[in-house]
Amino acid sequence: MSAEAPSILAAVELRGLPRLTWGWTAVGLAFLAVALGIGVLVGPVRTSPGDVLLALLSALHVRGAPGLADPGQASILWSLRLPRVVLGAIVGGMLATAGAAYQGVFRNPLADPYLLGAAAGAELGATLAIAFLAAASPAFVNVVPVAAFVGATLAVGAAYVLGRTVTGSRNPTTLILAGVAIASFLNAVQIYVQQAQTNSFRQVYTWILGRLVTAGWDGVLLIAPYVALSLAVILAHRRLLDTLGVGDEEAASLGVSARRVRLVVVAAATLGTAAAVAIAGTIAFVGIVIPHTIRLLVGRSYRVVIPLSMLGGAAFLVLADAAARSVASPAEVPIGVITALVGAPFFVAVMRSTRAAAM
């Protein structure tokens, strides 16, 4: 036993391993907390932090809590503002994490959650639902998300099958090309349907630009299980995503099947992305800007990038939504416009300030 003591010490002193530090975790959590606070307080109806607390307490039926002076305000907070903020956090965290996961399995910095056709599939599904099913269906609200979810998963599934069977290659690039082909095809069909049904144009367009409007907590509860499962699976692959960095062949010589990791991670990321897109539309840019910002600021290991993308993406989208609600109040700007408008310059600033360290 005593003979082993020196090498245990050596192991303890092993430096250079990526790990999520408490400091960065705290920064991420604080950023999210601030974003949630701003998200809840900002809106056409002014509220104070005290109001929010009281509304929360009364909604949770805490005994002895004083009621809010204005019950209407409590209702706005509980059934409109809070679910919207929570939905923003879920969707933002999901899209950023899925983007990071896609970048990892494809070793491609430009990959985003829509790479294999998830957005195109969701858009086609939503367009078809709005154009043809909306009139026929009594519960219109529920048809579009389901159609978008099905469209997204079918598109990615088709891309995967196409990439595997047509080329028979082990190269992940062929999978990306298959995704590009599927996405262009579905986009063409979607535009065709949209042109033929001009009366649904505005509704489809609004949907594509993304929005976080929901009726109460239903939307949140609807997608939460899919997102939770997706995030859990992606988080569990942090180590293997780093391993894939050496390429498929070297990963195989280390006993890791890159294809299996890719299949599982793509399936998980697609499930979560499809759920997010179904409720919120195809919000752009979050899946690329957030993971890369984390890489530039903290490090490139997926052990760091995945959990911090989750927190950063959640906070970013909540803030973007607060901006979408307030810049042109009482009108709303589509949230996808905000994410790109704010995200792009921010990303450039981060790139410039960390250029020396990253390159």
Add this chain to the structure above:
Amino acid sequence: MTSVSFAAVSIAYDAGVVVRELDLDVAEGEWVGLIGPNGAGKTTVLRAVAGLVRYTGRIQIGLDSVTDFAARDLARRIAFVPQSPQMPAGMSVAQYVLLGRSPHLSYFAREGVRDRRVVADTLERLWLGTLATRSLDRLSGGERQRAAIARALAQESPILLVDEPTSALDIGRQQEVLELIDSLRTERGLTVIAAMHDLTLAGQYAGRLALLVEGQVKAVGPPAEVLTEGSIGRHYGAQVRILRLPGAGHVVAPVRTSPALTSKRAAE
């Protein structure tokens, strides 16, 4: 049992047959150098042993066929250092070497104390301790090669496959890397199969050489028997002299006896 044996191994890619009916036995703890002109199939043979390419015939580790092992089990027996390993930008040397522990981890497992200890010891042994936090893209050629070997050693596999370990290195780093592999071989009883370009170094470090030409073994044996002027002239299309240095192995020296050179000399 960590001997490696090939029996009637043939390997074909889409473009055609690369290795034909290869028979070769590599004993435990031995260093066998695979030599041969470009495109002879040296790399392909190594990839087949590592389970990275399909083949017909039989490749065995001890008494077990390579194809009988699951990928992780095989990676615990065989470590493969490719000619130009992919080194992800921004990854630290320590994390890169830690990847070598992958075969010892189940799908969702994280590295433990023992894994970190093996990495720390390996870094120390390969004089990479001070470079542990250094990013891979900031290493010199020799340091990169040592990092790649360190990752393979962290696998703790008894068989080491090395593809052209010295191709990008200056002559001093070439000797350093080959001396390192040889001392690790004796320390740990590793079985080494190395594809080698430089015939002089191959003859000095390998116990035996196998000359591969167009996917077929033309000669196997001690360097003195395989490295002959006639054989190298025939298979490489090269003009060489074999210089035998007492106590320092052989030197395969290219020579030029072209008319240009002789006529210039005559003019002087």
